[in-house]
Amino acid sequence: MGLIRDLSIQISQMLAVLLLAPLLTGFIRKAKARLLRRQGPRLLQPYFDLVKLVRKEAVVAQSASWLFRVAPYIIFATTWVAASLVPTFATGLLFNWSADLIAITALLGSARFFLALAGMDVGTSFGGLGSSREMMFATLAEPALIMIVFTLALIARSTQLSTVAGFMLSPAVGLRVSLALALIALVIVAIAENARIPVDNPSTHLELTMVHEAMVLEYSGRHLAMIELSSQLKLLLYISLIACVFVPWGLAPVAAGFSAHAIGAAAYVGKLAGAGFLLALFETTVAKMRVFRVPDFIGVALMLALLATLLRFMSRGL
Amino acid sequence: MPPAGFLLGDAALLALGAMAIVLGRGRSASAFLYSGALIVSLLLFGAALSRLVTAAEPSTLVLPIGLPWVGAHFRIDALASFFLSVVNFGAASASLYALGYGRREHEPSRVLPFFPAFLAGMNLVLIADDAYSFLVSWEFMSLASWALVMAHHREDENLRAGLVYIVMASIGTFALLLAFGLLAGPGGHYAFAQMRADAPSPLVAATVLGLVLVGAGSKAGLVPLHVWLPLAHPAAPSHVSALMSGVMTKVAVYGFIRVVFDLLGPIDWWWGIPVMVVGAATAVIGVLFALVQTDLKRVLAYSTIENIGVVFVALGLSLVFMANGFSVAAALAMTAALFHVLNHALFKSLLFFGAGAVLTSTGERDMGKLGGLLNLMPATGLFMLVGCAAISALPPLNGFVSEWLVFQAILLSPSLLSWALKLLIPAAGAMLALAAALAGACFVRAFGIAFLGRPRSSAAENAVEVDRFSLTAMGALAVLCLLAGIFPGQVIDALTPVVRDLTGANLVSQSAIPWVSIAPVAESRSSYNGLLVFFFIGMSALLAAYVVHRLASRAIRRAPAWDCGFPDASPLTQYSPDSFSQPIRRVYGNFAFRATERLDMPPPGELRPARFKVEMVDIAWEVFYAPVIGGVNRLATWFNRMQFLTIRQYLSLVFGALVFLLLVLASWA
Numbered sequence: 004m005g006l007i008r009d010l011s012i013q014i015s016q017m018l019a020v021l022l023l024a025p026l027l028t029g030f031i032r033k034a035k036a037r038l039l040r041r042q043g044p045r046l047l048q049p050y051f052d053l054v055k056l057v058r059k060e061a062v063v064a065q066s067a068s069w070l071f072r073v074a075p076y077i078i079f080a081t082t083w084v085a086a087s088l089v090p091t092f093a094t095g096l097l098f099n100w101s102a103d104l105i106a107i108t109a110l111l112g113s114a115r116f117f118l119a120l121a122g123m124d125v126g127t128s129f130g131g132l133g134s135s136r137e138m139m140f141a142t143l144a145e146p147a148l149i150m151i152v153f154t155l156a157l158i159a160r161s162t163q164l165s166t167v168a169g170f171m172l173s174p175a176v177g178l179r180v181s182l183a184l185a186l187i188a189l190v191i192v193a194i195a196e197n198a199r200i201p202v203d204n205p206s207t208h209l210e211l212t213m214v215h216e217a218m219v220l221e222y223s224g225r226h227l228a229m230i231e232l233s234s235q236l237k238l239l240l241y242i243s244l245i246a247c248v249f250v251p252w253g254l255a256p257v258a259a260g261f262s263a264h265a266i267g268a269a270a271y272v273g274k275l276a277g278a279g280f281l282l283a284l285f286e287t288t289v290a291k292m293r294v295f296r297v298p299d300f301i302g303v304a305l306m307l308a309l310l311a312t313l314l315r316f317m318s319r320g321l
Numbered sequence: 322m323p324p325a326g327f328l329l330g331d332a333a334l335l336a337l338g339a340m341a342i343v344l345g346r347g348r349s350a351s352a353f354l355y356s357g358a359l360i361v362s363l364l365l366f367g368a369a370l371s372r373l374v375t376a377a378e379p380s381t382l383v384l385p386i387g388l389p390w391v392g393a394h395f396r397i398d399a400l401a402s403f404f405l406s407v408v409n410f411g412a413a414s415a416s417l418y419a420l421g422y423g424r425r426e427h428e429p430s431r432v433l434p435f436f437p438a439f440l441a442g443m444n445l446v447l448i449a450d451d452a453y454s455f456l457v458s459w460e461f462m463s464l465a466s467w468a469l470v471m472a473h474h475r476e477d478e479n480l481r482a483g484l485v486y487i488v489m490a491s492i493g494t495f496a497l498l499l500a501f502g503l504l505a506g507p508g509g510h511y512a513f514a515q516m517r518a519d520a521p522s523p524l525v526a527a528t529v530l531g532l533v534l535v536g537a538g539s540k541a542g543l544v545p546l547h548v549w550l551p552l553a554h555p556a557a558p559s560h561v562s563a564l565m566s567g568v569m570t571k572v573a574v575y576g577f578i579r580v581v582f583d584l585l586g587p588i589d590w591w592w593g594i595p596v597m598v599v600g601a602a603t604a605v606i607g608v609l610f611a612l613v614q615t616d617l618k619r620v621l622a623y624s625t626i627e628n629i630g631v632v633f634v635a636l637g638l639s640l641v642f643m644a645n646g647f648s649v650a651a652a653l654a655m656t657a658a659l660f661h662v663l664n665h666a667l668f669k670s671l672l673f674f675g676a677g678a679v680l681t682s683t684g685e686r687d688m689g690k691l692g693g694l695l696n697l698m699p700a701t702g703l704f705m706l707v708g709c710a711a712i713s714a715l716p717p718l719n720g721f722v723s724e725w726l727v728f729q730a731i732l733l734s735p736s737l738l739s740w741a742l743k744l745l746i747p748a749a750g751a752m753l754a755l756a757a758a759l760a761g762a763c764f765v766r767a768f769g770i771a772f773l774g775r776p777r778s779s780a781a782e783n784a785v786e787v788d789r790f791s792l793t794a795m796g797a798l799a800v801l802c803l804l805a806g807i808f809p810g811q812v813i814d815a816l817t818p819v820v821r822d823l824t825g826a827n828l829v830s831q832s833a834i835p836w837v838s839i840a841p842v843a844e845s846r847s848s849y850n851g852l853l854v855f856f857f858i859g860m861s862a863l864l865a866a867y868v869v870h871r872l873a874s875r876a877i878r879r880a881p882a883w884d885c886g887f888p889d890a891s892p893l894t895q896y897s898p899d900s901f902s903q904p905i906r907r908v909y910g911n912f913a914f915r916a917t918e919r920l921d922m923p924p925p926g927e928l929r930p931a932r933f934k935v936e937m938v939d940i941a942w943e944v945f946y947a948p949v950i951g952g953v954n955r956l957a958t959w960f961n962r963m964q965f966l967t968i969r970q971y972l973s974l975v976f977g978a979l980v981f982l983l984l985v986l987a988s989w990a
Contacts, residue, residue: 057869060876064883066775068695070706072877080862084854098857100838101850105728106716110854112761113715119765123896126692126774127884131896134769138762139904145761146754149728153750156732162847221883225869298908309751316735316743 005258009097012264016096017087019268020243024086024235025049027242027279034283049235053228061224064125074121075222075229078114082233085110086240090247092267093255094165094172103162104152108145111196111240114233115141122218133217136294140202140214143301144195147188150308154185155248157315164247171251180321184311186249191304193241195297197234200286202297205234212291239275246274324382324395327405327448330365334358334441341433350433351423358437359416362409365444369405372397376818381450388453394512396450399818400583403659404447404575407666411568412440414794418674419560421790425681431472432558439465439564443572451512452501459497459576463490463540466569469561470553482552485946488953489539489549497536497576500529504584513584520586530592533580534599540573542626543633544603545941550626551610555618555686559677562618566625567670571662574632581640582823588644594745597637601752604630606941608759609913612766612905613937615898616686617676620767621669624712627756628665632658634749635727638734639824641742648826650733653841655820656813656828657726663812664719664805668711671798675705678787678795679771683780688898690778691771697784702772704795709764711802714757717855719805722812722839724757725849729841759905766901775892807851810839899935906935914938 029049036043045051063071085107088099102110115137122134156162158179159170170176195202198215205215213220219230247254253270255263292300314321337357344350371377379398387393397405419436426432442462449455467490471483503525504516521529539546554565581592607626614620635658642651678701679694680686695702711718731750737743776782786792805812810831821827828841840848869875882888889895910916914937921932966974 057873060874060878062878062880062883065879065881066693068693068702068773069699070695070773076862076866077858079865080858080860083861083865084857098853100840100848101836101853101857102716103847103849105725105847106721106849106854109714109716109721109725110858112713112758113710116710116713116715116761116765120769120773123765123769124695124773125882125884126892126895127882128889128894128896129884131769131774131901134765135896135901135904138765139908142755142758142762142905142908145758146751149754149757150747150751153728153732153747156847157735160846162729162732220885225874229865229869294904295907305751309747312747312750313744316747 006097008258009095012093012095013087013097016091016093017083019091020086020236020239021083023275024232024239025053027239027275028235030276031279031283034280035287038283038287049231053232056223056228056231057225059224061226064221066126067124067221071121071124071221072226074117074124075226075233077117078121079229079233079236081110081114081117082236082240085114086236086243088164089240089243090165090168090254091243092253092271093259093264094168094247095255095257095259096165099163099165104155104164104167105149105162107164108148108152111237112141112145114237118218118230121222125221127221129213129217129220133214133220136214137218140195140297140301143298143305144192147192147301147305147308150305150312151185151189151192154181154308154311154315157312158182165257168247168251168254169256171248172254172256181311181314182249184307184314186245188304188308188311189245189248191301191307193245195301195304197238197241199282201289201292202300204291214294242275242278243271246271246278250274323380324397324448326368327365327397327444328382328395330361330368331441331444333361334437334444337361337437338434338441341430341437344433345430348424351426351429352420354433354437355416355419355423358440359413359420361437362413362416362440366406366409366413369402369409372402373399373406373818374815377402387451387457388511391451391453391511393454394450394514395448395454396513397448399822400575400578401447403816403819404571404662405444407571407663408443408447408568411564411666411670412443414670414674414798415560415564415568417797418563418677418791418794421788422558422560422674422677422681424788426558428472431474432469432561435465435468435472436561439469439561442466443569446572447575450514452505452516453511455576456494456498456501460494462569462572463494466557466561466565469565470557472558472561473556476556478552479556482549482556485549485950486553488950489546492949493536493539493546495536496532496539500532500536500580503529503532504580516584523589526585526589527592529585530581530595533577534595537573537577537580538599538633541570541577541629541633542603542607543599543629544606544626545945547603547607547626548939548942548946551614551619551622554622554625555616559618559673559680562622562677563670563673566622566673567666570625570629571666574629574636574662577633578636578823588640590641590644590739591741592644593637593639593641594741595637596640597634597745597749600630600633600635600637601749602630603627603633604756605752605759606913608756608763609909610939612759612763613902613914613916615688617679617688617691617767617771618673618686620688620763621672621676624760624763625665625669627760628661628669628712630756631724631727631753632661632665634753635661635730637749638727638730638746641734641737641746642730643824645737645739647733647736648824649828649842650730651824652820652826652828653726653733654730655824656816656841657723657730659816659819660726660809660812661723664711664723664802667798667802667805668708668720671704671708671795671802672712674791674795674798675701675708678791679784681787681791682784683778685778685780688767688770691776691781692774692892692895693772693776693781694784695772698786700786700792701795704792704799705772706768707799707802709768711806713761713764715761717803717806717851717858719802719809722806722809722849722851724753726841727753729847732847733842762905766898770896770898770901774895777892777895777897803855807855808837809849809851810834810837813839813841906937910937915940
């Protein structure tokens with residue numbers, strides 16, 4: 004009985020992240036447009052875009068290798084697996100023990116690895132530009148994320164995300180300096196990793212400012228759809244991660260009943276909407292940075308996360 | 322198989338080397354020799370692995386050769402069996418690879434005799450059980466590899482590499498000699514068994530630790546003793562580069578573990594600190610330099626330095642935990658170190674084989690002249706991709722598992738009491754995370770530039786796939802990278818006897834955990850399941866591809882690249898290795914390589930080309946190497962004068978020396 008319940012939670016979680024991810028992106032676009040006093044596209048526009056892309060024929064550059072055609076599926080798969088292991092509305096995921104937070108970080112690293120390779124595959128200067136800059140950002144963002152994981156793991160005494168979320172729900176957490184630092188660092192990493200303003204602009208096609216868009220420039224049709232869906236999933240993943248660690252309220256505990264799960268789902272949708280609105284608000288108020296300012300920005304996250312880890316090593320209370 | 326069997330195998334290898342001199346040049350000589358080496362290494366590998374898996378008791382052998390009254394002691398315990406397995410597996414794969422690769426060697430008589438001798442040397446180091454045979458084997462290994470580095474001695478660069486290598490190898494051996502001298506004590510107990518029995522005083526032990534860090538560290542490539550490594554490893558033929566980087570550095574790690582964990586007696590609390598500091602610095606500096614190299618083999622050599630750094634951080638953690646009485650944590654760190662040793666042997670050999678295949682088929686090592694090889698060499702490209710992903714620690718491959726284990730060990734350290742350690746260990750963890758991220762960038766760059774994009778030269782355009790022997794060797798290693806990643810529990814269990822010998826504790830048996838997960842400390846803390854991650858990624862990728870192809874469109878149209886509407890005609894407008902690493906060079910440039918960029922832009926109207934030049938300096942070279950080399954040169958010039966004295970001066974020198982020695986002898990008593 005327990006197995007069936009856990010399995011159904013796991014499967015519904017996998018489907019939920021997949022179905023909600025485009026909606027989140029649509030919501031952020033809509034909110035951003037309204038903040039700028041524009042009408043903006045429909046809320047469901049990302050779904051229509053994906054369907055349209057999937058049905059078109061894919062145009063592949065003549066110099067592209069097989070990697071170019073395989074990479075979108077690998078990127079999608081690794082991101083999806085990572086996203087389905089982050090608790091969204093319940094902590095009792097069946098497969099949560101198969102990969103901990105370090106593994107989730109590394110799965111996102113795999114997706115980035117293949118995305119950067121795909122950017123270089125056609126052999127254009129823009130692709131190389133995007134890959135090179137993306138990897139440069141990653142050299143700072145990834146250690147920052149690992150340090151955040153360390154901080155959380157040292158507080159919850161486990162790198163399993165379900166255990167961490169369960170611990171955050173318990174009254175033993177309290178207010179901690181290290182948690183505050185980790186939160187700021189995680190938000191910065193999330194902005195950088197999802198190619199949002201001020202690090203990158205998701206809606207730019209101005210050549211010299213592109214990073215993420217430069218890598219996927221040559222993609223079209225179903226391949227592009229897969230990549231778009233993966234970036235939407237990744238955004239959802241980071242918001243879920245922040246939500247389940249720092250705002251875990253409403254998360255259904257292990258072996259809870261149906262009503263707890265329903266509350267969890269409602270709370271999750273609420274958290275997504277709140278985070279999406281905050282992101283849209285943030286993006287409308289800041290300007291994009293120069294590329295070589297970005298390392299300083301992500302470097303702040305790395306330093307804060309390292310500081311948080313050091314605090315945890317120094318004292319159990321902070 | 323007892324030590325006698327291993328000695329027999331080594332003798333067979335030496336005999337093969339001698340035969341190679343007799344057989345001389347010719348294609349059959351190469352095939353005969355490499356297949357011989359392959360068979361012997363496979364036998365030795367099988368014997369060592371069976372000893373490791375069955376957790377055989379240590380067995381010893383004393384031969385009446387070597388120093389009088391001491392004899393030559395040989396012993397195989399769990400630690401030696403593990404390293405024997407790694408070394409002989411690497412040797413077997415290199416021999417298999419060389420069956421194809423070695424045919425194109427243009428100076429076979431400079432390679433063939435030394436190759437089996439090199440293998441025998443490494444094997445002998447691992448089974449030696451007294452200082453004398455250890456040092457003789459160590460030096461034999463160094464000299465044989467030096468001869469292989471000098472195989473293509475007509476290139477100036479190789480000559481320089483050979484010189485630096487032999488100087489560094491001598492310094493390393495000298496440091497080890499002093500270390501063993503201190504361990505042997507005034508009584509001259511050269512056998513390891515006696516060294517193990519009597520613990521040296523703290524001061525002596527600390528000195529020995531420093532000397533071993535220099536001796537074994539210089540061979541392994543620890544910063545700042547690393548500078549010879551990226552010169553020497555790429556200079557050798559590629560299968561030898563693979564052996565030097567993938568395997569010989571492991572023999573150095575073995576030397577360190579043998580002396581520090583086995584012979585040196587009780588561990589002081591601070592021993593782990595220098596080891597960890599040096600390891601973390603090595604990891605970051607190694608990978609930063611790997612990121613800015615344009616020579617494919619040199620990228621791999623610098624990345625070896627990084628991986629050795631990771632191993633030493635784990636060893637340092639293990640020392641710290643042992644000294645503080647956390648034996649399970651020490652066992653975890655040691656498991657991580659040994660697992661990484663195995664992983665690095667697998668993927669670094671694979672990558673060097675791939676670089677060798679590229680070299681064979683294009684004649685180029687400069688990445689700026691490669692590109693687009695994935696279309697022309699699909700199998701090599703696929704195996705290289707696996708190797709690059711594994712070394713970048715991507716799940717579900719093996720590199721991730723050892724990194725995960727190191728991180729888990731770091732997370733156990735807040736329970737330590739020392740404040741210095743509490744500050745140091747998180748910093749080391751941050752350095753490791755940084756090194757891992759940089760390694761990802763490094764191998765995206767290496768694979769992306771060499772194998773993807775459009776060919777940057779006609780050599781790359783006309784590349785063809787390499788022979789079947791080379792492909793088999795690479796394929797086997799790639800499969801093993803995957804297997805070790807998805808069944809890590811089995812590897813950890815096989816390492817248990819080694820870890821128990823060294824740290825006195827062992828992790829819980831991983832095979833007892835359901836669903837082939839690994840949970841090194843306790844299930845409640847953290848677990849990882851490579852098989853399931855692999856299965857999920859594979860299933861979701863296939864499912865997505867199936868759904869999209871089935872329900873939506875499967876049409877493909879080939880067209881010219883779009884590139885924002887301005888497709889560039891020349892392949893030279895692609896990102897080059899230098900331009901790829903430019904952002905990283907600018908971010909990390911100042912503190913790591915003191916990069917200076919000089920741009921010479923002619924004013925409008927002038928016809929000379931614009932030039933852009935980047936210069937990078939390895940600080941270690943200036944601080945440590947230049948003085949040593951300068952000193953050796955000055956000393957040599959000074960001694961050179963001794964050659965041209967008159968007979969009277971020689972006689973007076975001899976007389977003076979005799980009087981001096983007699984005086985010393987007289988005052989001694």
